[in-house]
Amino acid sequence: MTSFISHTTVDCADAFTLSRWWQAVLDYVEDPDDPNESGHEECMIYSRDGQHRLLFIDVPDPKQVKNRIHFDVRPVEGSRDDELARLIGLGATTVADRRNPDGTGWVVLADPEGNEFCILRSNAEVAAGRP
Structure with missing residues (x-):
């Protein structure tokens, strides 16, 4: 038995805005059946081939130290x-x-x-x- 990485999650202050930014950086897309909208606390974007997904989640805690994974x-x-x-x-x-x-x-x-x-x-x- 093994596992696989379903998606990479990024904690952030504004899921919608940051997902849009990374979408532009990586040329990713969103699910047309579940579009991301301003105010959403969770926003998922996908590589165009669907092989990689990034999930942005609003959290109340500010970033404080260097990322351990990047x-x-x-x-x-x-x-x-x-x-x-x-x-x-x-x-x-x-x-x-x-x-x-x-x-x-x-x-x-x-x-x-x-x-x-x-x-x-x-x-x-x-x-x-x-x-």
Whole structure:
């Protein structure tokens, strides 16, 4: 007997707003039969292939310390630095820049509620051995 991860849950102050933000970051969708609406305490979004789900839940407690688990995201197209600019334009903030002089490394960002996540180089950049 084994288990599988049904979905990843993110505790937050505003489930609707944060789900919309991550929906834009990841190009995820919501269930057309159960759309997320402002004021909902739980909002689920799905990868377009339906293989991954994120559930955002309103909680009364503010975020207080560094996340013990976080997302690592890779750009589907373009470079890490192009995607970094896009995410900052969407409202992410830089927490730590861990890029190396040779172009390897990552950048630690925070979403609008302060949840940390990392942006890595694209698969194409890694495969090409490009910085």
